[in-house]
Amino acid sequence: MAISPVRSKAAQSVTVVLPHKDINNIDHVNKIVASALGKLGCARCFSGFDIRFRPGDLVVNPQTFEVDVLG
Amino acid sequence: MPGFAAPGLGPGAVHCEAIHSLFLAHPDLIRVAEIEPSSGWIKAPGPEGAIRSNALTLELVAGLPQAKLVHGIGWPIGGTVCPASAALDEQKRWSDTLDAPWTSEHLSFNDSAAGPAGFLLPPAQSEAGIAVAAANIRARTAALGRPFAFETGVNYLPPRADEIPDGDYFAAVAEAADCLILLDLHNLWANARNGRGPIERVLAALPPERIVEIHLAGGMEKDGYWLDAHSGPVPPELIDLAGDFVQGLPNLGAILFEISPQFVDALGPADFLRQIESMNALWEQAGRRPSSSGPGRVRPVAGTEAPAAYEAALVRALGGPPEPGEPAAVALYRTLVASFRNGALADLLPYSLRLLARHLGEAGLEALLAAYRRSEPPPLFPADEALAFADWLRANGPRPAYLDDLLRLEGGIVRLVSEGRDGELRFRHDPSAIVGALAAGGVPKDLPEGDYCLRLGREEASEAAGAA
Numbered sequence: 001m002a003i004s005p006v007r008s009k010a011a012q013s014v015t016v017v018l019p020h021k022d023i024n025n026i027d028h029v030n031k032i033v034a035s036a037l038g039k040l041g042c043a044r045c046f047s048g049f050d051i052r053f054r055p056g057d058l059v060v061n062p063q064t065f066e067v068d069v070l071g
Numbered sequence: 072m073p074g075f076a077a078p079g080l081g082p083g084a085v086h087c088e089a090i091h092s093l094f095l096a097h098p099d100l101i102r103v104a105e106i107e108p109s110s111g112w113i114k115a116p117g118p119e120g121a122i123r124s125n126a127l128t129l130e131l132v133a134g135l136p137q138a139k140l141v142h143g144i145g146w147p148i149g150g151t152v153c154p155a156s157a158a159l160d161e162q163k164r165w166s167d168t169l170d171a172p173w174t175s176e177h178l179s180f181n182d183s184a185a186g187p188a189g190f191l192l193p194p195a196q197s198e199a200g201i202a203v204a205a206a207n208i209r210a211r212t213a214a215l216g217r218p219f220a221f222e223t224g225v226n227y228l229p230p231r232a233d234e235i236p237d238g239d240y241f242a243a244v245a246e247a248a249d250c251l252i253l254l255d256l257h258n259l260w261a262n263a264r265n266g267r268g269p270i271e272r273v274l275a276a277l278p279p280e281r282i283v284e285i286h287l288a289g290g291m292e293k294d295g296y297w298l299d300a301h302s303g304p305v306p307p308e309l310i311d312l313a314g315d316f317v318q319g320l321p322n323l324g325a326i327l328f329e330i331s332p333q334f335v336d337a338l339g340p341a342d343f344l345r346q347i348e349s350m351n352a353l354w355e356q357a358g359r360r361p362s363s364s365g366p367g368r369v370r371p372v373a374g375t376e377a378p379a380a381y382e383a384a385l386v387r388a389l390g391g392p393p394e395p396g397e398p399a400a401v402a403l404y405r406t407l408v409a410s411f412r413n414g415a416l417a418d419l420l421p422y423s424l425r426l427l428a429r430h431l432g433e434a435g436l437e438a439l440l441a442a443y444r445r446s447e448p449p450p451l452f453p454a455d456e457a458l459a460f461a462d463w464l465r466a467n468g469p470r471p472a473y474l475d476d477l478l479r480l481e482g483g484i485v486r487l488v489s490e491g492r493d494g495e496l497r498f499r500h501d502p503s504a505i506v507g508a509l510a511a512g513g514v515p516k517d518l519p520e521g522d523y524c525l526r527l528g529r530e531e532a533s534e535a536a537g538a539a
Contacts, residue, residue, distance in 0.1 A: 014488060014527050014528065014529060015527070015528040015529070016525060016526070016527060017525065017526040017527075017528060018524075018525050018526075019524055019525075019526060022501065022521060022523055023501050023502065023503050023523055023524075023525060024501055024503050024504060024507075025503035025504070025506075025507055026503065027503075028502075028503040028506040028507055028510070029480070029502065029503055029506075029525060032422070032480065032481060032484060032506065033484055033488075033527070035418075035421075036418075036419055036481075036484050036485055036488060037488060038088070039418040039419060039453060040112075040113045040114075040419075040452070040453060040454050040485070040488065040489060041109060041110040041111045041112050041113070041452075041453075042107075042109040042110055042112065042144050042145045042451060042452060042453075043110075043144070043411055043414075043415075043453070044087065044107060044110055044144070044301075044331055044332060045085070045107055045142065045144045045177075045301075045329070046288070046299060046300060046301040046329070046331050047190070047191060047224075047225045047227075047258075047298065047299040047300075047407070048290065048291065048293075048298040048299055048300025048301065048302060048331070048407070049291070049293055049298060049300060049406070049407060049410050050333070050407070050410035050411045050413070050414035051333050051410070051414075052333065052413070052414030052415075052417045052418055053410065053413035053414050053416065053417035053424075054417070
């Protein structure tokens with residue numbers, strides 16, 4: 001069993017436990033948990049264009065499944 | 072509230088984690104920290120989900136050496152749908168703990184009889200609209216138990232012949248509610264640039280003794296509009312205008328620079344501190360000139376539109392598909408709402424979106440997200456957005472291999488953390504292998520099936536004591 005505490009900058013804390021060893025890379029899971037912890041609050045005060053979603057980061061060639069652009 | 076003498080807190084900035092260290096390192100330069108509590112709140116899923124905040128987060132900002140102000144974001148006071156939410160209990164707790172001399176919220180609306188808007192929108196500038204806002208402000212002031220200032224909002228819509236001019240509207244609301252004003256000069260500057268008339272005309276209409284706080288920020292151009300994007304330094308012309316105007320403000324308590332966390336890195340710490348130096352220079356000029364007597368009692372002479380009907384019509388227009396001949400500002404607002412909603416999904420379901428992009432391509436993903444937005448109303452909290460999209464996707468979206476496991480992982484994390492409970496997530500494939508492949512720029516292939524499991528548990532010591 002692997003136990004890994006994850007703490008965001010906002011000091012919210014969660015413990016990730018893998019009861020079996022069949023999940024290979026707990027770091028990948030921890031990064032997703034840590035990222036989510038700091039992003040659950042309301043959006044900040046501004047009335048502009050939100051740049052968090054950047055389609056260019058996500059683009060692949062659907063024929064080859066190769067990444068055309070990756071931010 | 073003419074009897075309220077604002078304490079002279081001084082120059083400062085709106086606080087966020089990305090610049091926390093600068094607040095600690097430069098308390099003499101940054102004398103005020105404005106806190107936006109709801110940016111750190113966590114809400115349980117669903118419309119009535121309880122709101123809670125983390126005790127350590129509140130301790131973190133309470134420990135700052137600056138004086139604190141508390142600014143609301145999600146519960147504006149300009150519209151007809153303005154419920155006394157449990158969020159106000161949490162806002163009051165933060166305001167009390169941080170001993171904020173006054174609190175503030177936006178003179179805008181983000182909910183309506185036609186549903187939520189997904190953005191702060193300009194309220195109806197009519198006599199009925201003034202009465203609505205004044206009643207909301209009186210209720211909010213009572214709920215929060217301290218002096219209240221409304222923020223003068225940005226308005227991308229063109230001026231209308233049947234509405235009260237901006238400055239007269241702000242002044243009338245302040246007088247009717249007997250409240251304070253948070254003068255966002257960049258909002259008004261953007262309004263002027265976008266065709267709502269000279270900013271000088273708006274400023275001349277405001278009662279100077281009610282202005283206790285000023286916001287300044289930078290912006291950007293998009294689709295022919297100047298956006299209140301908080302994306303960089305304050306335009307020099309606006310600094311000059313502010314330097315002249317603050318001299319006639321006898322009751323000013325704070326001048327704050329705003330920068331969005333998304334643009335902190337682009338601005339950089341040195342330029343951030345230069346902006347704070349500008350706020351300090353402005354502060355030195357505040358109140359130097361004897362105040363004029365002000366505009367006197369405001370007597371609006373126009374404005375007949377019923378607020379509820381106006382709000383619902385605007386929200387319906389933003390929620391629907393583009394219409395031929397619709398005002399450019401409506402198209403802009405629709406774009407901005409979409410960017411916020413997409414941003415919430417990119418934050419909380421990044422790998423699910425990335426897998427969908429691999430499967431659909433950029434245009435296909437955009438079309439899928441647009442279909443989702445037309446189907447589901449915009450929730451206030453990003454966790455609700457992420458969970459709604461995951462549910463909608465399971466029922467309506469494509470099913471590329473491994474998407475179910477990714478949604479179980481990312482959606483499951485969001486749900487468990489939002490609910491504040493321990494829980495177990497199960498998968499048919501190793502989720503770390505799926506994420507690893509996508510993170511490396513590839514796609515997961517030929518992963519063995521099995522019964523994969525992880526558990527999430529809270530660290531009890533860090534949870535807030537004051538759940539709403």
